[in-house]
Amino acid sequence: GPAALYTTQYLLKHLGLNPSTKINVDIYEKLPVPFGLVRYGVAPDHQDVKNVIKSFTDTLRNEQVNFFGNVNIGTDLRINELLDAYNCVVLAYGSHSENYLNVPGEKEFSNFVSAKSFVSWYNGVPEADGFKLNLSCKRALIIGAGNVSLDIARILLSPTDKLSRTDISHGALEIIKKTNQIEHVAIVARRGLLNAAFTLKELRELSKIDGVECKLDASQFDEIEYERTVGKLARPRKRLVEFMHSLATKSATSSAKKRLELMFMRTPKEILGSRETKAVSGASFKLNKYDVAFSDPNLKLDDEKHLNELKLVDDGGREERIDADLVIRSIGYKNVNIDESIPFDKKQGVVPNEHGKVLGKEGLYCTGWIKRGPRGVIVDTTSDAYETAHKICSNLTDPAGTSLLA
Ligand code: NAP
Numbered sequence: 374g375p376a377a378l379y380t381t382q383y384l385l386k387h388l389g390l391n392p393s394t395k396i397n398v399d400i401y402e403k404l405p406v407p408f409g410l411v412r413y414g415v416a417p418d419h420q421d422v423k424n425v426i427k428s429f430t431d432t433l434r435n436e437q438v439n440f441f442g443n444v445n446i447g448t449d450l451r452i453n454e455l456l457d458a459y460n461c462v463v464l465a466y467g468s469h470s471e472n473y474l475n476v477p478g479e480k481e482f483s484n485f486v487s488a489k490s491f492v493s494w495y496n497g498v499p500e501a502d503g504f505k506l507n508l509s510c511k512r513a514l515i516i517g518a519g520n521v522s523l524d525i526a527r528i529l530l531s532p533t534d535k536l537s538r539t540d541i542s543h544g545a546l547e548i549i550k551k552t553n554q555i556e557h558v559a560i561v562a563r564r565g566l567l568n569a570a571f572t573l574k575e576l577r578e579l580s581k582i583d584g585v586e587c588k589l590d591a592s593q594f595d596e597i598e599y600e601r602t603v604g605k606l607a608r609p610r611k612r613l614v615e616f617m618h619s620l621a622t623k624s625a626t627s628s629a630k631k632r633l634e635l636m637f638m639r640t641p642k643e644i645l646g647s648r649e650t651k652a653v654s655g656a657s658f659k660l661n662k663y664d665v666a667f668s669d670p671n672l673k674l675d676d677e678k679h680l681n682e683l684k685l686v687d688d689g690g691r692e693e694r695i696d697a698d699l700v701i702r703s704i705g706y707k708n709v710n711i712d713e714s715i716p717f718d719k720k721q722g723v724v725p726n727e728h729g730k731v732l733g734k735e736g737l738y739c740t741g742w743i744k745r746g747p748r749g750v751i752v753d754t755t756s757d758a759y760e761t762a763h764k765i766c767s768n769l770t771d772p773a774g775t776s777l778l779a
Contacts, residue, residue: 374409375751376741377465378429379758380765381438387766389437394770398438399459401450404499405442407433409467411751413496416524417541418531422751447711456736461765464715464724464731464739465758468706468747474516478644479702482653483507485644488521488703495528497542508553510698514656516641517704518562519570520750523579525701526558530585530631557632559695561656563640565663566593566617567602567680573613579633580620586629589621593637598667605674638662638685639693644700655696660688706747722746729761730768738765 381398388394406412408426415422433440444450446466455462471489473479484507493501513529515522528536533550541549562569566589580587603614617635639658646653664686666672673679708724710717716733718725723746724739731737740761741754749757 374407374465374467374741375411375425375429375754376467376744376758377409377463378407378432379755380463380465380740380762382428382432383759383762384765385432385435385437387762388769389435396437400433400438400440401444401446401455402440402442403445403466407440407442413498414492415496415751416492416527417495417539418527418536419524420540423540425751452712452714452737456734459736460769461736461738463761463765464737464743465741466711467742468708469711470707470709471702472704472707474641474644474702474704476641476643478646478656481651482644482646482700483651484510484698485646485653485700485702488515488517488525488701489706491525491701492521495541495545497544506548507699508549508555511554511556512697513555513558513699513701514695514697515558515560515701515703516656517570517702518560518635518637519703519705520572520575521705522560522701522703523571523575525703526560526633527579527582529553529555529558530579530582530633532583535582555699556630557634559634559636559697561636561639561641561658561695563638563661564685565597565637565661565683566614566635567597567606567610567663567674567683569613569617569635569637573609573616576613576616582631584629585631585633586626587620587633587635588625589617589635591621594618594621596667597663602667602674605672607675607677610677610680636695638688639695642692645694653698653700655694656700657692657694660691660693661685662688706742708743708747727764729757729764 377400381400384396384398388396400407408429411423411426432438446452452462471487479485486506490501490504494504494506515525536546536549599618603611606614638661640661642657642659644653645655645657662685664684708722716725716731724743725732726739726744729738729740729744731739738761740758744761745757
């Protein structure tokens with residue numbers, strides 16, 4: 374995926390031309406084809422992001438680079454075998470698994486699906502063959518409010534002629550064209566709007582879809598003392614909160630047939646469904662509120678660390694049920710260890726490393742989501758891959774600059 378290919382590009386640039394350090398890079402991949410999340414994660418209508426495939430293809434065409442698809446590391450080949458065969462091995466296998474809600478009903482009902490399988494389905498991942506989804510219904514509920522949730526909402530609410538002009542899988546497009554009747558999508562976050570995990574660009578894009586009205590409950594802006602609080606936020610967060618405020622205070626458009634609702638302060642309690650038909654019917658939530666004196670002039674809100682420290686409490690034991698005929702769990706990905714010889718920090722869900730060099734295992738490096746956790750966009754992967762590649766370059770040449778590769 375992108376982490377591996379950016380690392381390769383940097384290694385070729387810095388070690389590839391000098392005859393004394395001329396390197397070969399072999400890339401092993403579980404799937405038959407390359408590009409990982411760029412091919413199978415990035416939404417099909419985000420062609421600008423997918424364009425990076427062109428530069429990755431050039432990298433794979435380089436005679437110093439080999440690609441081996443359909444190889445399952447940890448099963449077909451072990452890390453220790455690779456370490457015996459290469460000067461260095463870089464783990465760039467991203468986040469294979471996903472988080473679970475661990476609430477009653479999560480494994481019981483049809484039309485309760487995970488974001489991972491939904492995204493795989495519309496991106497045509499071979500493993501998603503056989504994915505079952507009923508879109509002949511009006512209301513969808515997405516639990517979790519990151520950018521993946523916004524991607525999914527956009528696919529559900531966009532006109533089909535717009536989707537036809539994207540990279541969406543042919544099978545998914547046909548099903549959407551024939552069956553999609555979703556008119557209302559609720560995206561539900563457990564924390565408040567100051568902690569929204571999605572970003573402005575993605576929300577703005579969603580709010581611009583023809584015939585879709587974006588709604589938020591305006592009263593939550595009073596609760597955070599909006600006028601006072603917004604001025605304390607750092608710029609990216611401030612612009613996002615201002616934009617949400619503009620959506621909340623905008624008057625309703627009578628022509629909009631579809632609606633997207635952003636709901637905050639709701640911790641999932643149970644997935645609900647019919648005991649007879651086994652069809653999902655919604656979810657119940659425990660309501661939260663900020664336990665913070667927003668009027669306090671000393672309250673610090675100027676960075677993400679302070680925002681993450683904002684305390685939440687039960688909102689007087691209140692609960693709420695949200696009805697839906699399609700429920701999607703979209704609460705982030707999870708890293709797993711693919712070979713027992715890899716040092717792995719289970720608590721943090723990452724491979725312990727120093728600037729990309731794996732701690733406690735000579736010759737082993739890591740990059741991308743397995744290095745820092747399943748957060749961030751492709752641009753973050755670039756700087757991260759460069760850091761790891763830089764570490765490799767300095768470890769593979771001695772202080773005098775002589776190659777240790779021979
Ligand atoms: P994410 O950004 O980590 O968001 C996960 C969401 O799920 C958060 O709202 C989180 O709430 C919530 N959540 C986690 N555990 C939960 C639980 N047990 N109960 C209820 N809610 C829970 O994950 P993501 O959306 O999968 O995205 C992964 C990364 O890819 C992100 O960095 C994202 O920005 C990036 N991405 C970017 C784009 C783009 O740029 N267009 C598109 C897709 C993905 P808390 O915040 O309270 O934990």
